[in-house]
Amino acid sequence: MPARGKHRRPKARRIARVVVPVGTGGAALALPFVGVTGAHAAQPAAQVAQVAQAAVPQVELVTHKVVKGDTLIRIAKKHPKSGGWQKLYKANRAVIGDNPSLIRPGLTLTVGTKKATASPAAAKSAAPAATPAAAKTYTNDLDGWIKEALDVMAQHGIPGSYDGIHRNVMRESSGNPQAINNWDSNAAAGTPSKGLLQTIDPTFRAYHVPGTSMDPFDPVANIAAACNYAADRYGSIDNVNGPY
Structure with missing residues (x-):
């Protein structure tokens, strides 16, 4: 990230206003900032104001791992919310391929979704997303x-x-x-x-x-x-x- 520039403030200017973005669905809060010099430093924005975080709605996939003897019809009966074997096949065609009768043991099929809501405390304490790992490389041999x-x-x-x-x-x-x-x-x-x-x-x-x-x-x-x-x-x- 580019480094922040350093600017001197005139001594006569005591109070300024800064806009501190806070996670409130895209809104920004204008907070008073006491401009001082010398040994006194500005307090971090997180200590100036605290904003309650709303619960974050999430969707979880419901999956089924294919075992020997499974067919799309049998799987659809086990998971009625899948909408029948035709919808089940349509949702998993990229995994199954062009022939719906060829589902091999070991394949993982998506058979539905369910909603889950993270509590505000859990959302607040969630760790920052990790930096994506570099793509694994292989020798061409x-x-x-x-x-x-x-x-x-x-x-x-x-x-x-x-x-x-x-x-x-x-x-x-x-x-x-x-x-x-x-x-x-x-x-x-x-x-x-x-x-x-x-x-x-x-x-x-x-x-x-x-x-x-x-x-x-x-x-x-x-x-x-x-x-x-x-x-x-x-x-x-x-x-x-x-x-x-």
Whole structure:
């Protein structure tokens, strides 16, 4: 922030008025300020006047974590305020994807909201907002791709370890994100295996993890989707020790 300038006040000028912004919904209070020099300093605005803080209305999201066997219809019945499965799907399409019948275990769906009101005392004692942390960076290599994919997976409850991913990547593609299999039965059927963990397009789309690229050759997206598939079929990529 720019430093405040220093100004001298004429000695004959004893009283001035300053406008001190106070948290009252955008209003400002004009408060008397005694202008003195020497050893006497102006009192902080917070000590000059105290303004009661009104309760702050808040909205909290109500969520549901998808488990095996869940469908949008079943979830909508558990949460009647969701408005039915169609509204539930519309509100969570960015997470679910284009097919409402494909909701995978581990996804977190928003099924409604509820209001909560913070007390004036709680609002007054709330600590100032922390400075946003710098965005995490990753190296553009296999080590960085795996670490970024693990962070994405953690956000969506997808299991897997660095060693389990690395072991399978080296077997499937030797760490080449542009690897493609043009000779096996999948390739003969028109869906060759692609990328670090050699996923075919239908599997990649079905298990694509929101927030990652839709390009199967993208290393982070490929790892996340493959681990999501492995979690659904084998419990974790760590349990995969051969072609899958």
